Amino acid sequence: MKKYPCFILARKNSKGLKNKNIVKLLKKPLIYYTVKFAKSSKLVSKVIVSTDDNRISNIAKKLGCYVIYPRPKKLSNDSAKSEDALIHAINNYEANFDKISAFSYLQITEPLRPKNILDKCIKVFNKKKCDSVFAAFKTHKNYWIKDKKNYFRISPKKQSFLPRQIKSPVLREDTGVALITKKENLYKYKSRLGRKIEIIEYDSFHGLVDIHTSKDLKLAKILLKNKIIN
Numbered sequence: 316m317k318k319y320p321c322f323i324l325a326r327k328n329s330k331g332l333k334n335k336n337i338v339k340l341l342k343k344p345l346i347y348y349t350v351k352f353a354k355s356s357k358l359v360s361k362v363i364v365s366t367d368d369n370r371i372s373n374i375a376k377k378l379g380c381y382v383i384y385p386r387p388k389k390l391s392n393d394s395a396k397s398e399d400a401l402i403h404a405i406n407n408y409e410a411n412f413d414k415i416s417a418f419s420y421l422q423i424t425e426p427l428r429p430k431n432i433l434d435k436c437i438k439v440f441n442k443k444k445c446d447s448v449f450a451a452f453k454t455h456k457n458y459w460i461k462d463k464k465n466y467f468r469i470s471p472k473k474q475s476f477l478p479r480q481i482k483s484p485v486l487r488e489d490t491g492v493a494l495i496t497k498k499e500n501l502y503k504y505k506s507r508l509g510r511k512i513e514i515i516e517y518d519s520f521h522g523l524v525d526i527h528t529s530k531d532l533k534l535a536k537i538l539l540k541n542k543i544i545n
Contacts (some may be wrong), residue, residue, distance in 0.1 A: 317441055318360040319495060320408060321353040321419040321433075324400050325375070326391045327368035331527040336371055336423050338532060341539055345526065346371060348426035350378045358437040359419060361412070365404040367391035383407045398505050405498060415498055420507065422491025424526045427535060427544055429517045433493040439513050440495045446509020447496040451486035452522035458485055486514060489522065520544045 325346055329335040337344040346364075353362045364375035365383040372384040383404050390400045401420070409415065417440070419433060429450075436448040457470040470485055490507055493515065500509040521544055524535045538544050 316358060316438065318358050319417050319419050319437065320361045320363055320412075320415060321356070321359045321421060322401055322404050322408075323349055323353065323362065323364045323375075323380075323421055323423060324397055324404070325364055325366040325368065325371045325423055326386065326395075326400075327366070327371065328391075328393075329527075330393075332529055332532065334370075335526060335532075336366075336368070337374060338526075340426065340526075340532065340535055344374055345426060346374060346423050347378065349421050349423045350375065350380060352426075352428055352433070353419075353421055354379065356419075356431075356433050356437075358434050363404060363408055365400060365407075381408070381411075396505075398501055398507060401507070402501050405501070417495060417497045420490065420494040420496070425489070425491040425524060426526065427521045427524045427538060428492050429519055429521050432515060432517065433495070435515050436493045436495045439515065443513055445511045445513045446500055447494065447507070447511075448513045448515065449495075449508070450489045450493040451514045451516055452489055452492075453484045453486055453516045453518040455482050455484050484516070484518075486516060487522070491525070492517075492521070 325336045336346050350362055353359050362380045364380045365386050366372050367386040372382050375382045390403055432450050440448045457468060459466050459468050496507055497509055500506050520538060526532050526535060
């Protein structure tokens with residue numbers, strides 16, 4: 316089955332949690348968990364880390380990654396888009412290795428992933444004619460958004476008061492947990508997602524963790540230390 320490179324973006328100067336990409340989670344830097352997951356995949360050909368931080372660069376090299384350092388400042392500030400950083404990383408990768416048609420993507424702040432979820436995405440991508448396959452957290456809760464002063468339910472109204480057992484779930488996009496997508500989507504649409512998608516659903520405790528604050532980090536430690544998730 317065809318394999319694909321996996322790209323991980325890791326810039327410095329995080330605000331909510333200082334140095335979050337290398338903050339310690341059970342004595343390991345946070346980036347360790349995502350790199351370890353990517354390297355455990357049977358369908359990832361190479362793990363690439365793009366960063367503007369020398370410390371991250373050194374850690375990633377020790378973990379056996381191909382490192383793009385330093386990432387240009389214009390692609391590393393608070394207003395920089397992930398899509399632009401990915402294009403830069405892909406251009407660098409192709410200049411040193413081979414041309415690619417698609418790539419996988421993981422985000423460091425979501426270190427706790429369902430087992431083999433990236434491989435599941437890649438297998439579906441290889442079998443079906445689609446542009447992107449990504450992970451999504453499944454929930455049966457009702458969701459609302461606020462438009463100026465008013466609140467609007469975005470969950471289907473016909474489903475709102477049905478029992479959980481027969482209610483259609485709402486899916487939260489989690490491309491940081493696992494994503495495989497055509498390179499064309501980035502260059503043509505400036506988007507990680509294409510027009511024709513498939514989704515791998517999950518509803519485990521992994522979906523609770525997206526580390527941006529010290530409280531998020533504490534939650535991850537509790538889940539790992541008490542073996543609530545693997």
